[in-house]
Ligand code: B12
Ligand code: SF4
């Protein structure tokens with residue numbers, strides 16, 4: 001197939017070519033191939049995300065991106081996808097469910113001796129899973145449209161995935177800033193294939209949060225500072241995954257037993273009552289994480305941590321952040337002799353100042369609790385969360 005140079009000099013695939021003539025049929029086929037490859041939904045949008053500019057700039061000006069400097073770089077490419085991959089004229093947006101069976105949200109969150117890990121991170125790293133499927137989808141399309149030029153993205157580049165997903169009809173951006181869908185809730189990943197074929201566009205999704213504000217009021221650290229606006233500096237997901245070094249004291253209690261990510265804003269979302277469990281075995285929980293106690297994870301050596309987290313997104317945070325997060329959860333737990341002695345042993349051989357500080361804090365918390373056993377560990381807000389999950393998501397509680 002030949003390529004034409006249109007007036008702006010770009011090389012979009014030649015729509016007059018017979019192999020690409022019926023773009024509507026091709027778009028329908030792409031959706032069917034995408035579903036066969038394990039994506040629950042596939043949509044197509046154009047590349048104009050320029051309307052996000054004022055909101056993105058305001059987000060960066062307020063410093064809501066915390067230490068994630070990469071969000072402030074390449075803003076021009078974020079707002080103009082064709083700058084990221086030349087000749088792109090359409091984006092195929094996909095979503096893939098990740099909620100594992102027997103999520104046990106409430107049981108896990110109310111057991112303060114157990115580690116809570118965000119459900120997206122219990123299995124294999126989604127970047128790998130999604131990217132390889134997107135590549136397969138690209139190759140499949142190319143078999144039918146030789147001039148196709150494509151590039152897959154999953155988190156990996158300056159791409160406004162929510163805005164694109166909304167334009168492609170996959171769901172709207174909720175007040176918690178995640179993409180959600182009337183039929184599927186929000187337990188899914190997003191990915192994109194940038195392409196140079198002018199496929200017909202899907203209708204964009206309509207905002208449907210209505211008057212609900214459940215995610216805003218349940219957030220343990222008040223990180224959703226206004227509807228649709230998240231201050232990452234306060235978000236437990238950011239603090240446990242992206243943030244390096246000392247976690248500010250002010251957030252430690254609110255973290256509870258969450259040692260990697262946080263799901264609270266999604267747990268209270270009424271649309272997740274209809275969410276489907278994933279069929280992808282890759283996203284099922286790794287055995288060593290299922291119902292794991294804080295102590296068992298804290299006592300993993302660095303080598304064991306690296307071995308066990310091979311292929312998992314958790315590996316990315318590194319051993320120091322892993323131990324830091326676990327020690328905070330141990331400090332938050334009710335008094336337990338095993339927890340206290342484990343922390344004391346770790347402190348005696350800690351070399352990192354960051355870890356020493358966290359271990360000392362956690363030991364002090366444990367000792368305070370030992371001296372005041374009647375003092376409640378759980379907050380009313382946390383109890384409320386557990387009740388909402390038990391009532392709203394009985395299958396996943
Ligand atoms: C950086 C990042 C984070 C950061 C910051 C998130 C944030 N909201 O800023 C942190 C570490 C906190 C994070 C956390 C999580 N993340 Co994250 N994250 C990303 C990443 C890499 C970039 C997001 C981004 O560009 N943020 C920058 C801001 C500017 O973008 P935005 O949030 O879309 O901001 C828009 C709105 O704020 C809006 N806006 C601003 N002001 C206003 C005002 C009004 C009135 C309106 C209408 C709109 C509006 O305009 C902004 C610009 O478009 C994306 C992948 C990607 N490339 O998109 C994944 C991604 C968003 N994360 C994902 C996930 C799963 C999570 C977690 C659920 C993980 C967990 N369980 O711990 C949490 C959820 C926290 C939350 N409530 O958002 C998924 C979400 C899937 C989905 N269904 O939406 C994504 C898409 C990754 C993927 N490929 O699947 N994440
Ligand atoms: S992930 Fe947790 S901390 Fe972050 S906004 Fe949602 S509820 Fe708040």
Ligand code: SF4
Pocket residue numbers: 174175176180208209212213214215216265268269270271
């Ligand atoms: S909890 Fe309510 S406000 Fe928040 S995203 Fe869900 S529907 Fe929207």
